[in-house]
Amino acid sequence: MSNETMTIFSPQLAARFDALVEKYPVRRSALIPMLLYAQDEIGYLSDSVIAEVAERIGITELDVRNVATYYSMLRFKPVGKFNVQVCTNICCMLSGAYELYERFQEELGIGHKGVTADGVFSLEEVECIGACCWAPAIQVNYEFLDEVKPEQVPNLLAGYRGKAGVPSDGSLSQGRKAQTEGKAADA
Numbered sequence: 001m002s003n004e005t006m007t008i009f010s011p012q013l014a015a016r017f018d019a020l021v022e023k024y025p026v027r028r029s030a031l032i033p034m035l036l037y038a039q040d041e042i043g044y045l046s047d048s049v050i051a052e053v054a055e056r057i058g059i060t061e062l063d064v065r066n067v068a069t070y071y072s073m074l075r076f077k078p079v080g081k082f083n084v085q086v087c088t089n090i091c092c093m094l095s096g097a098y099e100l101y102e103r104f105q106e107e108l109g110i111g112h113k114g115v116t117a118d119g120v121f122s123l124e125e126v127e128c129i130g131a132c133c134w135a136p137a138i139q140v141n142y143e144f145l146d147e148v149k150p151e152q153v154p155n156l157l158a159g160y161r162g163k164a165g166v167p168s169d170g171s172l173s174q175g176r177k178a179q180t181e182g183k184a185a186d187a
């Protein structure tokens with residue numbers, strides 16, 4: 001891509017991409033790393049990301065989408081600042097992963113692929129994340145947490161809210177509050 005071309009990426013990432021496409025004998029081999037780096041910076045694979053990556057590699061946007069849709073770690077919608085992935089595959093399931101997942105749903109007031117209203121959290125039920133010996137395991141962005149118990153969930157979320165700069169004034173339980181109020185109204 002020429003220097004004059006407008007880019008949606010930071011100058012650092014644009015330079016990284018310029019180097020990356022020259023690194024492989026076949027330019028499209030750079031596709032997956034480029035999509036991952038782009039996702040880290042932009043948050044998800046927007047139409048603009050797909051268009052620019054396609055142009056940089058010299059393939060069509062359809063080619064990019066065909067590859068990207070195959071990988072579950074690549075996403076086409078924005079997620080929360082902290083994306084909580086709970087493994088419910090066999091080892092984790094046998095160690096209480098569903099109870100753990102339900103606790104996250106309850107505390108956050110969202111389900112699979114949901115995002116909290118404040119944009120701080122999103123939640124996903126995922127397949128094995130390679131931490132079977134330490135089940136049940138979760139991953140929050142790039143951080144792995146092992147042998148997580150449902151009763152640890154409120155504190156875990158409070159910790160991440162603190163990192164996001166959200167005051168711990170009870171907003172952690174917004175989802176739960178809404179559920180509780182909903183139940184009370186239904187009663």
Ligand code: FES
Binds near residue numbers: 135
């Ligand atoms: S089954 Fe959950 S990490 Fe492997």
